[in-house]
Amino acid sequence: MDIVYIRDLQVDTIIGIYDWERQVRQTISLDLEMAADIRRAAQTDDIQYALNYKAVSKRLIAHLENRDAQLVEALAEEVATIVREEFNVPWVRLRLSKPGALRGARDVGLIIERGEKPA
Numbered sequence: 059m060d061i062v063y064i065r066d067l068q069v070d071t072i073i074g075i076y077d078w079e080r081q082v083r084q085t086i087s088l089d090l091e092m093a094a095d096i097r098r099a100a101q102t103d104d105i106q107y108a109l110n111y112k113a114v115s116k117r118l119i120a121h122l123e124n125r126d127a128q129l130v131e132a133l134a135e136e137v138a139t140i141v142r143e144e145f146n147v148p149w150v151r152l153r154l155s156k157p158g159a160l161r162g163a164r165d166v167g168l169i170i171e172r173g174e175k176p177a
Protein backbone atom coordinates (compact mmCIF):
# COMPACT_ATOMS: atom_id res chain seq x y z
CA MET A 59 0.00 0.00 0.00
CA ASP A 60 1.22 3.44 -0.85
CA ILE A 61 0.26 6.64 0.93
CA VAL A 62 -0.33 10.13 -0.39
CA TYR A 63 -0.22 12.58 2.50
CA ILE A 64 -1.02 16.15 3.36
CA ARG A 65 0.57 17.60 6.49
CA ASP A 66 -0.58 20.58 8.49
CA LEU A 67 -3.29 21.81 6.17
CA GLN A 68 -4.55 24.86 8.04
CA VAL A 69 -8.12 26.07 7.65
CA ASP A 70 -10.03 28.84 9.44
CA THR A 71 -13.50 27.82 10.48
CA ILE A 72 -16.17 28.25 13.12
CA ILE A 73 -15.62 25.40 15.58
CA GLY A 74 -16.46 24.97 19.24
CA ILE A 75 -19.09 24.59 21.90
CA TYR A 76 -18.76 27.93 23.70
CA ASP A 77 -20.56 31.15 22.81
CA TRP A 78 -17.34 32.98 21.99
CA GLU A 79 -16.35 30.20 19.64
CA ARG A 80 -19.46 30.81 17.58
CA GLN A 81 -18.30 34.39 16.91
CA VAL A 82 -14.72 33.98 15.67
CA ARG A 83 -12.97 31.73 13.24
CA GLN A 84 -10.30 29.45 14.64
CA THR A 85 -7.55 27.66 12.79
CA ILE A 86 -7.63 23.90 12.65
CA SER A 87 -4.89 21.72 11.21
CA LEU A 88 -5.27 18.50 9.27
CA ASP A 89 -2.77 15.73 8.73
CA LEU A 90 -4.04 13.21 6.19
CA GLU A 91 -2.68 9.86 5.09
CA MET A 92 -4.56 8.42 2.12
CA ALA A 93 -4.09 4.95 0.73
CA ALA A 94 -3.28 4.97 -2.96
CA ASP A 95 -1.55 2.83 -5.52
CA ILE A 96 0.94 5.24 -7.05
CA ARG A 97 2.39 2.88 -9.65
CA ARG A 98 0.34 3.94 -12.66
CA ALA A 99 1.01 7.61 -11.96
CA ALA A 100 4.69 6.81 -11.59
CA GLN A 101 4.85 4.83 -14.83
CA THR A 102 2.91 7.36 -16.90
CA ASP A 103 4.07 10.50 -15.15
CA ASP A 104 0.49 11.74 -15.64
CA ILE A 105 -1.54 13.56 -12.97
CA GLN A 106 -4.78 11.95 -14.17
CA TYR A 107 -3.59 8.70 -12.62
CA ALA A 108 -2.53 10.26 -9.36
CA LEU A 109 -4.44 11.01 -6.19
CA ASN A 110 -4.17 14.75 -6.59
CA TYR A 111 -3.34 16.22 -3.17
CA LYS A 112 -4.01 19.72 -4.49
CA ALA A 113 -7.55 18.76 -5.50
CA VAL A 114 -8.12 17.08 -2.13
CA SER A 115 -6.92 20.09 -0.18
CA LYS A 116 -8.99 22.54 -2.25
CA ARG A 117 -12.13 20.48 -1.67
CA LEU A 118 -11.50 20.19 2.07
CA ILE A 119 -10.75 23.90 2.47
CA ALA A 120 -13.96 24.80 0.62
CA HIS A 121 -15.97 22.48 2.83
CA LEU A 122 -14.44 23.45 6.15
CA GLU A 123 -14.47 27.20 5.55
CA ASN A 124 -18.25 26.97 5.17
CA ARG A 125 -18.91 24.86 8.26
CA ASP A 126 -19.89 25.94 11.73
CA ALA A 127 -19.56 22.73 13.71
CA GLN A 128 -19.48 22.42 17.48
CA LEU A 129 -17.23 19.38 17.75
CA VAL A 130 -14.02 18.38 16.05
CA GLU A 131 -15.56 14.92 15.82
CA ALA A 132 -18.15 16.21 13.36
CA LEU A 133 -15.51 17.78 11.12
CA ALA A 134 -13.28 14.71 11.22
CA GLU A 135 -16.06 12.40 10.06
CA GLU A 136 -16.99 14.78 7.25
CA VAL A 137 -13.40 15.05 6.07
CA ALA A 138 -12.94 11.28 6.06
CA THR A 139 -16.19 10.80 4.14
CA ILE A 140 -15.28 13.38 1.49
CA VAL A 141 -11.85 11.89 0.96
CA ARG A 142 -13.16 8.33 0.70
CA GLU A 143 -16.25 8.96 -1.39
CA GLU A 144 -15.18 11.79 -3.69
CA PHE A 145 -11.58 10.75 -4.24
CA ASN A 146 -12.08 6.99 -4.20
CA VAL A 147 -9.69 6.49 -1.31
CA PRO A 148 -10.13 3.07 0.34
CA TRP A 149 -8.49 3.99 3.65
CA VAL A 150 -7.70 7.28 5.31
CA ARG A 151 -6.00 8.26 8.54
CA LEU A 152 -6.75 11.76 9.76
CA ARG A 153 -5.36 13.82 12.61
CA LEU A 154 -7.45 16.90 13.19
CA SER A 155 -5.87 19.38 15.61
CA LYS A 156 -7.23 22.48 17.26
CA PRO A 157 -4.18 24.51 18.30
CA GLY A 158 -4.41 26.54 21.49
CA ALA A 159 -7.83 25.20 22.46
CA LEU A 160 -6.64 23.89 25.82
CA ARG A 161 -4.55 26.01 28.16
CA GLY A 162 -1.26 24.25 28.81
CA ALA A 163 -1.43 22.11 25.67
CA ARG A 164 -0.05 22.94 22.24
CA ASP A 165 -3.06 21.44 20.56
CA VAL A 166 -5.91 19.01 21.06
CA GLY A 167 -7.91 16.96 18.63
CA LEU A 168 -8.37 13.46 17.42
CA ILE A 169 -7.07 10.78 15.15
CA ILE A 170 -9.39 8.56 13.15
CA GLU A 171 -8.97 5.84 10.57
CA ARG A 172 -11.76 4.97 8.18
CA GLY A 173 -12.05 2.33 5.51
CA GLU A 174 -10.07 -0.80 4.78
CA LYS A 175 -6.31 -0.80 4.33
CA PRO A 176 -5.38 -2.39 1.00
CA ALA A 177 -2.77 -5.14 1.16
Ligand SMILES: Nc1nc2c(c(=O)[nH]1)N=C([C@H](O)[C@@H](O)CO)CN2
Pocket residue numbers: 073074075076079128129130131156159160
Ligand atom coordinates in the same frame (compact mmCIF):
# COMPACT_ATOMS: atom_id res chain seq x y z
N1 LIG B 1 -13.93 15.58 22.37
C1 LIG B 1 -14.09 16.93 22.32
N2 LIG B 1 -13.96 17.64 23.43
C2 LIG B 1 -14.11 18.98 23.38
C3 LIG B 1 -14.41 19.63 22.17
C4 LIG B 1 -14.54 18.84 21.00
O1 LIG B 1 -14.80 19.33 19.88
N3 LIG B 1 -14.39 17.49 21.12
N4 LIG B 1 -14.51 21.00 22.14
C5 LIG B 1 -14.35 21.74 23.21
C6 LIG B 1 -14.36 23.20 23.12
O2 LIG B 1 -14.93 23.70 21.94
C7 LIG B 1 -12.91 23.64 23.30
O3 LIG B 1 -12.15 23.27 22.16
C8 LIG B 1 -12.74 25.11 23.53
O4 LIG B 1 -11.55 25.34 24.21
C9 LIG B 1 -14.10 21.15 24.53
N5 LIG B 1 -13.97 19.72 24.50
